[in-house]
Amino acid sequence: MKIKTESSAKKRTSLLCGFVLENSNKVLGLPKFDSKTTSAINQSLKDMEGKLGKFSIVPIPGKPIQRILLAGIGKKENLSKDTIRFVSGKIAQKARELKLSEFSIISPPSFVTDPISAVSQIIEGTKMALYKFEKFKTEKIETSPNLTIIVSKSDKITKAVKISEIVANGAIFTKSIANLPPNECTPTTLANFAKIMSKKNKMKCNIISEPELKKKGFGGISAVGQGSNNQPKLIILEHNRGRKNDKPIVLVGKAVTFDTGGISLKPGAAMDEMKFDKCGGCTVLGIMKSISELKLPINVVGIIPSVENMPGGESYRPGDIIKLYSGKTAEILNTDAEGRLILADALSYGEKHYSPKAIIDFATLTGACIVALGTNVAAIVSNDEKLTKKINESSKRTTEEVWELPLNQDYMDMIKSDVADMKNIGIGRAAGTITAAAFLKNAIEKTPWTHIDIAGVAWTQTATKEKSYNPKGATGFGVRLILDYLQNL
Structure with missing residues (x-):
């Protein structure tokens, strides 16, 4: 990734890209x-009309460009x-399709969009669009082409480039693990990723395993995980x-490395996609990696409860009553509502041990969320208007869309149990996303x-809107969103 302020006409490049x-x-x-080249460009402009995502390529034989x-x-x-x-993502994919070793993009002038924002979008779009999950392919795509961005001025651009590369790499890191x-x-593999990353990025890392989880009262994590080897x-x-006495932000991510549903077994169709039930935890890993590389002057704690939810002789059952880390009891009515159990333990632990200024959790928690909002908008449920407002502001800047759902006492009442403090599902199919949040x-x-x-x-699903920078598989949603939030605290 390079930044050039020289005249784009003088630059030698296989492909010079400009926006229309x-x-x-x-x-x-x-x-x-x-005149000959100008005529060809003008004809192409008439043909393409500048329609969003439409391309036209004008060859210039015998020229540096x-x-x-x-x-x-x-x-x-x-x-x-x-x-x-x-559009930058689509350009990058076209450059790779043409088997180019490099290409250049002219950043649009300030009257079109803010120069810093433009450069950030170009970098994020190209880097994420060129990512492809190929770990298990015997024939891999050739090396991705290198990008040069041509700008009118370099003031403040260098810093923006560094930040954008780190943010994009954080999202790619999240995708690369989530796609596994x-x-x-397994939960152990995920813990090892965290150890390696923390050592490289000079973060403190602590892994709590069985039987210590049971000994310390993590009833939700222990119950869900006990059916798996x-x-x-x-x-x-x-x-x-941050300053020593500054309260941290706590980030919690659900990481069910595979979810069969347990005894309440899921249907077989599309069960393979349940490898993506660890995406919340992977999001936290990507955010923490980027935070450390950005050297943000704040205190942040990432907590990832990780389990594999399997049916077996040791599995927890519908009808069980378990005691969570908070001390509250939960009646199990469906073992496929497992994410809220492990998250509840992690949330309680995070609040008790770190007294944070805010807690944000991420989870592939409910199919009801897809019914309510589809596959392009995440649901948020919160107990704090100021925190929600800041996340919404970051959502508008990063275009990782969120929509707030309500949470009042009526929803809290829907998870009350006759035999325990609460039950792990609500009433029928009503308000499934909200009752999970109520838990x-x-x-x-x-x-x-x-x-x-x-x-x-x-991850990309049937109705997911096409985004060049989100190739098929995990999307890394939430990494850019929360990094923006944290940078603007």
């Missing part, structure tokens, strides 16, 4: 060429914080770069808290 607004007669930032790619970005009034990211199959990623783990990472709220005493249900957005 809809119905525009020029390419943004493109210099003047000879071998080809010019015109990339439509639509109408100026319709530009979003995602437009340049989306269950036989290659792969023992559960509680992974704790600490980034301490989690019982784990929080007084800390500002936001729950983010990423069941619909954590």
Whole structure:
């Protein structure tokens, strides 16, 4: 990844890419060429009309610039914080399709979008679009092409480039782990990833295993994990770069490395996708990696309860009553509602041991979330308006969309049990996402808290909107969102 301020006409490149607004007669930032080339560019502009995502390539034989790619970005009034990211991703994929070793993109001028935002979107779009999960492929894609971004000024751009690369790499790190199959990623594997990352990035790491989990009262994690030969783990990472007495932000991520549903067995169709039930925990790993590399001057704790939910002779059962870390009891009515049990333990632990200023959790928690919001928007449920507002602001900047659902006493009443403090599912299919959040709220005493249900957005599904920077598989949703939130505290 390079930044150049030289005239793009003088640069030697296999592919020079410029953005075009809809119905525009020029390419943004493109210099003047000879009459023959200019004529070819003008004809291409007429043909493509600057429509969003539409391309036209103009060859220039015998010149330092071998080809010019015109990339439509639509109408100026319709530009979003995602437009340049989306189109840049498509450009990068085209460059790889052409088997180029390098390509260049001219950053759009300031009258189109903020220069810092533009460069960030170009970097995030290209890096994430070129990511491909190939660990188990015998024939791999050739090396991805290198990008040069051409800007009018370099002021403050260098810092933006470094930040954007770290953020994009954090999302890719999350994707690379989330995409792993269950036989290659058990709770122990996930804990080892955390250990390696923490050592490399100078974070404190603590792993709590069986039987210590049982001894310390993590009843939810122990119950869900007891049916598998792969023992559960509680992974704790600490980034301490803030002032010593500053309360930390606690991030909690559900990491069920595979979810069969347990005794309440899931249907066989699409069960393979339950390798993605660890995406919440992978999101926390990606965020913590980026936080440390950005050297953010804050205190952040990442807590990842990790289990494998399997049916077996030792599995927990419908009808069981378990005692959670908070001391409250839960009646088990469905063993496939396991994520809230392990999250409740982690949330209680995080609040008790760290007295945080805020807690944010991520979980592929409910299918009901997909029914309610589809596969492009995450649900949030919170007990604090200020925290929700800040996350919403970050959502608008990063275009990782969230939508808040209510949580009042009526929903809390829906999980009351006749034989325990609460039950692990609500009443029928009603408000499934909210009643799951209501269960989690019982784990929080007084800390500002936001729950983010990423069941619909954590990986690409049937109705997922096409985004060039989210190839098939895990999306890394939440990494860019929360890094933006943390950088703007």
